[in-house]
Amino acid sequence: MSKLTDVPKRILIGRALRSDRLGETLLPKRVALPVFASDPLSSVAYAPGEVLLVLSVAGLSAYHFSPWIAVAIVLLLVTVVASYRQNVYAYPSGGGAYEVATTNLGPRAGRTVASALLVDYVLTVAVSISAGIENLGSAIPFVVEHKVTCAIGVIVLLTLMNLRGVRESGTLFAIPTYVFVAGVLTMIAWGTFRSVVLGDEMRAPTADYEISPEHPGLAGFALVFLLLRAFSSGCAALTGVEAISNGVPAFRKPKSKNAATTLAMMGLLAVTMFCGIIALATATDVRMAENPARDLFHDGVPLGPDYVQHPVISQVAEAVFGEGSLLFLVLAAATALVLFLAANTAYNGFPLLASILAQDRYLPRQLHTRGDRLAFSNGIVLLAGAAILLVWAYDASTTRLIQLYIVGVFMSFTLSQIGMVRHWNRLLATEKQRAARRHMIRSRAINAFGAFFTGLVLVVVLVSKFTHGAWVALLGMCVFYLLMTLIRRHYDRVAEEVAAPEGPSADMVRPSRVHSIVLVSRIHRPTLRALAYAKLMRSDSLEALSVNVDAEETRALHAEWERRGIEVPLKVLDSPYREVTRPVIEYVKNLRKESPRDVVSVFIPEYVVGHWYEQLLHNQSALRLKARLLFTPGVMVTSVPYQLQSSEAARRRARKRQNWAAPGSVRRGPAERSKDSSPHT
Numbered sequence: 001m002s003k004l005t006d007v008p009k010r011i012l013i014g015r016a017l018r019s020d021r022l023g024e025t026l027l028p029k030r031v032a033l034p035v036f037a038s039d040p041l042s043s044v045a046y047a048p049g050e051v052l053l054v055l056s057v058a059g060l061s062a063y064h065f066s067p068w069i070a071v072a073i074v075l076l077l078v079t080v081v082a083s084y085r086q087n088v089y090a091y092p093s094g095g096g097a098y099e100v101a102t103t104n105l106g107p108r109a110g111r112t113v114a115s116a117l118l119v120d121y122v123l124t125v126a127v128s129i130s131a132g133i134e135n136l137g138s139a140i141p142f143v144v145e146h147k148v149t150c151a152i153g154v155i156v157l158l159t160l161m162n163l164r165g166v167r168e169s170g171t172l173f174a175i176p177t178y179v180f181v182a183g184v185l186t187m188i189a190w191g192t193f194r195s196v197v198l199g200d201e202m203r204a205p206t207a208d209y210e211i212s213p214e215h216p217g218l219a220g221f222a223l224v225f226l227l228l229r230a231f232s233s234g235c236a237a238l239t240g241v242e243a244i245s246n247g248v249p250a251f252r253k254p255k256s257k258n259a260a261t262t263l264a265m266m267g268l269l270a271v272t273m274f275c276g277i278i279a280l281a282t283a284t285d286v287r288m289a290e291n292p293a294r295d296l297f298h299d300g301v302p303l304g305p306d307y308v309q310h311p312v313i314s315q316v317a318e319a320v321f322g323e324g325s326l327l328f329l330v331l332a333a334a335t336a337l338v339l340f341l342a343a344n345t346a347y348n349g350f351p352l353l354a355s356i357l358a359q360d361r362y363l364p365r366q367l368h369t370r371g372d373r374l375a376f377s378n379g380i381v382l383l384a385g386a387a388i389l390l391v392w393a394y395d396a397s398t399t400r401l402i403q404l405y406i407v408g409v410f411m412s413f414t415l416s417q418i419g420m421v422r423h424w425n426r427l428l429a430t431e432k433q434r435a436a437r438r439h440m441i442r443s444r445a446i447n448a449f450g451a452f453f454t455g456l457v458l459v460v461v462l463v464s465k466f467t468h469g470a471w472v473a474l475l476g477m478c479v480f481y482l483l484m485t486l487i488r489r490h491y492d493r494v495a496e497e498v499a500a501p502e503g504p505s506a507d508m509v510r511p512s513r514v515h516s517i518v519l520v521s522r523i524h525r526p527t528l529r530a531l532a533y534a535k536l537m538r539s540d541s542l543e544a545l546s547v548n549v550d551a552e553e554t555r556a557l558h559a560e561w562e563r564r565g566i567e568v569p570l571k572v573l574d575s576p577y578r579e580v581t582r583p584v585i586e587y588v589k590n591l592r593k594e595s596p597r598d599v600v601s602v603f604i605p606e607y608v609v610g611h612w613y614e615q616l617l618h619n620q621s622a623l624r625l626k627a628r629l630l631f632t633p634g635v636m637v638t639s640v641p642y643q644l645q646s647s648e649a650a651r652r653r654a655r656k657r658q659n660w661a662a663p664g665s666v667r668r669g670p671a672e673r674s675k676d677s678s679p680h681t
Helices: 002-013 019-025 029-045 047-058 060-090 096-105 107-137 141-145 147-163 166-198 221-238 255-283 312-321 326-359 377-393 407-428 434-468 470-498 525-536 551-564 581-594 612-617 620-629 645-656
Strands: 296-298 514-519 541-548 570-574 599-608 635-643
Touching (some): 029 047, 029 107, 029 255, 047 060, 047 221, 047 255, 060 221, 060 255, 060 434, 096 326, 096 407, 107 147, 107 326, 107 377, 107 470, 147 377, 166 255, 166 312, 221 407, 221 434, 255 312, 312 326, 407 434, 407 470, 434 470, 514 525, 525 541, 525 599, 541 551, 541 581, 551 570, 581 620, 620 635
Parallel strands (some): 514 599
């Protein structure tokens, strides 16, 4: 089958890259920004809308709280960016929050952070793609009508792009990200100019709608709880901030400095765009509702189920640029594209984190190796599968998926910052230079404030979102935590079991004797080759073994054996039920019972074929028998190959493709580390 998939794989993914070309995949800042920061930059397209959706529960009067909520979110974003800049310099190896928590708080905290990040990365893909589909649907109704299918199609396309390699996908994704950023900044600047200088009245398409509050007249604790829930929903703007600290090894040298600069650029752009959209949404009288068909009214009549509620950014763009204008269409297209590409942050973060976890034996080792294009292909495919499952389960609904979001982000934020405080405390205990101590004390203060602030937000998110779906995210974290714990226990148990002892052991004792058995079905070239090879091994005893399934064939085998005068004795096992595998297994086990210190060596002749369909016609009994014999202690199994003519043709075809790595190639380890790569890449 690998031969059939080889050409399509090369067309979709490209030629395999040598391990020593890993340094060529490292990213400059201009490419790293869209690769690692597309998620927090694009979240400004839906985070303001989530704030207004929650506030609409209390009616239009609650909208005047949105600027204050925006200020709190901006303060939090600045705090997190400043805190993670300390992480980037202190831990540049790519482990990010996981490495910080493991090193300073212990393995349990590390697994907690890792499970939170893995869940968050999956949700990032699902939420970003769903939001992109909804934005694209404002211009193309077909997309909204088939949004689950379209969302899954986009995930598959992004997966293929990332399988081609980080640098290639980053170069392709840079253009839409920069167009989106430029479009939003242009919208903010032009909207401000029209409002302040020209004095134009800009009105969103929903400005004349009325909101029917689900809970009118909220006050006291109920109002505080609603504001906290709106704040927690708006904190979606912070998702993906940690991806840069996890992706430091992918930057060009000096890695830490370039990563910290990119992080600061991302924070500045995100703050500017988020505040600008919230301000324009307030100025243009945007109206949003969690259930627009029922809660939005026009001239006293509910809008009904046929109404499609467009995102805040689309409504603001229509008010500023005009419906159907070129700039409006460009921004709408760029917004949809960048939301699709925001998932690319997770496509870079999830596989890298999974690789580090696999290296630490918390996940299967296959996730630690690089694929044909020097990307962590297994992690990319695993992320895509989990995201597709979520999109299908939640009907690609951003409003439903967003309720699962944020919990993992702030859990990792909080534990990471607590870990950094302990990191600085440990260094301060031994540092004597005043300048270095002042720098450490300042960094500790930043991380301590970050830990307090993000911990407070984590509590708010858990309280306000638990019943709205956050419990699903917590359940996912628990599943990942348990899975990682069990995998680590398994690897530790196996490592202890197979560890080579210092002194003499039973594995080093030479067997008393070796009984060699050659399995025979009929006399042909493969059988003769197996017999000749078995004689070369100089065993203590050698016999041929056949199973009597058909009496006529067995008599013919005996006659041919005697006619040829083969010196090896032939033993035939009876099989009343026409089985082949069980009589051989029982015979071998009996030999072991008679002499436990002896070893039984079984030689199995096999055909080597050149086409996948030929494998279905040959060697099936041999495969079943080998599978059973491998579970029998003290038994060594040797395959004696015999190459058919079709295998020669296959060998010639393979020689033509010798520069191509077969799709099923097994890579025994990670790509060789180049001079520019870190120990964790």
